[in-house]
Amino acid sequence: MNGPAGTAAHTAPAGQHQAPPTPTYAVYTRGLAKAYPGGQDAVRGVDMSVRSGEMFAFLGPNGAGKSTTVSMLCTLNPPSAGEAWVAGANVRTQPRLVRRRVGVLFQHSALEPDLTCVQSLKLHARLHGLSRSRARARIDRVLGAAGLAEHRHERVRTLSGGTRRRLDIARALLHEPRVLFLDEPTAGLDPPARALLWQQLRGLREDGHITVFVTTHYLEEAEYCDRLAIIDRGRIVAQGAPADLRSALGQETVRLRTGDNRRAAALLRTTHGCTVLDGGDVITVPVADSARWLPRLCATLAAHGVPAHTATATVPSLDDVFFHHTGRPYTPRSGTP
Ligand SMILES: Nc1ncnc2c1ncn2[C@@H]1O[C@H](COP(=O)(O)OP(=O)(O)OP(=O)(O)O)[C@@H](O)[C@H]1O
Known part of the structure; x- marks a missing residue:
């Protein structure tokens, strides 16, 4: 596969990767x-x-290697081997450029508890070297985007956990990074606060100018993203759009209950030539596309006087994807080698 700078990119010796990656990739390793x-x-x-521009989930159980990978991508931790480009810059040879182009949200908030939201953002604007007028404009913008305008003069220590996290994100966005890394941003938040935070992240994606790279051990959070990589014990075991990863397993099924399952099963076999598993009180039909087949199978049964009393479609979940690639069920705490 071609590297972001062409075929030579990953064959050149470490430290010599100066060729600019194409804008197609926000992160390439x-x-x-x-x-x-x-x-x-x-x-x-x-x-x-x-x-570039996608919302990407880095999913894996605790200890799988997510934080370590993010810290290497943000240049906080030197790789032992391999190469990585972030926002067009090489993490080994162009670390300052990488740092200018990324925003990072770590697992533990580093907000100063006695400052107000605006004071905290002003401090960080200064650290990033923003002019006063630019800082003012950016602070208004990020507070608005985070839904924090009404909290602007509240002290950090008085904010709820979810509001603090949203302020963390606002702060990470101040200098208009191209890539925003969030390491387990919803850890410790209750479901309403998690939902609000994801709403904010989705809003960022709609803005379209930023790539969001979020680590999580929640399968349902990975589902919100355009694409994801699953890491387990330090290795990527699957990568792609959630729907593609699920459908690659090819295990969709339609489950039907009728007044006469034996007759229904025979009917479906002869009419559609499909495999039908007759499990007594329910018949199961493995199909490639359950949304298309469910109405079709029901129509056949109804036309022959054996209508379905219940019909459900099941598609593989990301749990199934994890199981398929690792041979063990997904439990967020199962990753320690
Ligand atoms: N500074 C360190 N020194 C030695 N081992 C470490 C260090 N940091 C992490 N590890 C180990 O490396 C492995 C990967 O840890 P890492 O924190 O990257 O995983 P993670 O997927 O982010 O997990 P979590 O969700 O718990 O944060 C773990 O086995 C961890 O114990």
Whole structure:
């Protein structure tokens, strides 16, 4: 596969990757690895591509290597091997450029508790070298985007956990980064606060100018994203759009209950030539596209006087995708090697 700078990109020796990646990729890695002192292989050769402007989920159980990967992509942790480009810059050779172009939200908020929201943002605007007038405009903009305008003069320590997280995001957006990294942004939040935070993230995507890279161990959060990579024990086990990953398993089914399941099963076999599993009180038909087949099968049964009393379609979940690729069920705490 071509690297972002062409075929030579991942074959050149480490440290010589100066060719600018195409704008297609916001994040592009080849063989990215991290071994911590003491022999802990936290990340073991990650190949990943995140397109510009997409919302990308990095999904995996605790200890899978998500935070370590993000810290390498943000240049806070040097890779032991491999290469990575973020927002067009190489993390090894152009770390300052990477830092200028990314915003980062870590698992633990680093907001100063005694400052108000505006004071906190002003401080960070200064740290990023924003002029006063630009800082004013950006602060108004990020507070509005985060739904925090009414909290602007409240002190950080008085804010709820969810509001603080949204302020964290506002702060990470101040300098208009091209890529926003969020490491488990909803950890510790209750469901309404999580929903509000995701609403804010979706709003960012609609703006269209930023790539959002979010780590999570919640399967349902990965479903909100355009694409995702699943990491397990330091390796990427699957990567793609949620629907594509599910449909690649090819295990959709239609389950039907009728007044005469045996007759219904025979009818469907002869009419459609499909495999029908007769499980007694329910018949199951494996299909490629359950949304298309469910009405068709019901129509056949109704036309022959054996109408379906209940009909349900099941599609594989991301749990199934994880199971398929790792051979074990997804439990958020199962990743420690
Ligand atoms: N500084 C460190 N020194 C040694 N080992 C580390 C260090 N940081 C992380 N690890 C180990 O590396 C592995 C990956 O950890 P990492 O924090 O990247 O995973 P994670 O997927 O982000 O997990 P979590 O969801 O719990 O944050 C784990 O086994 C962890 O114990």
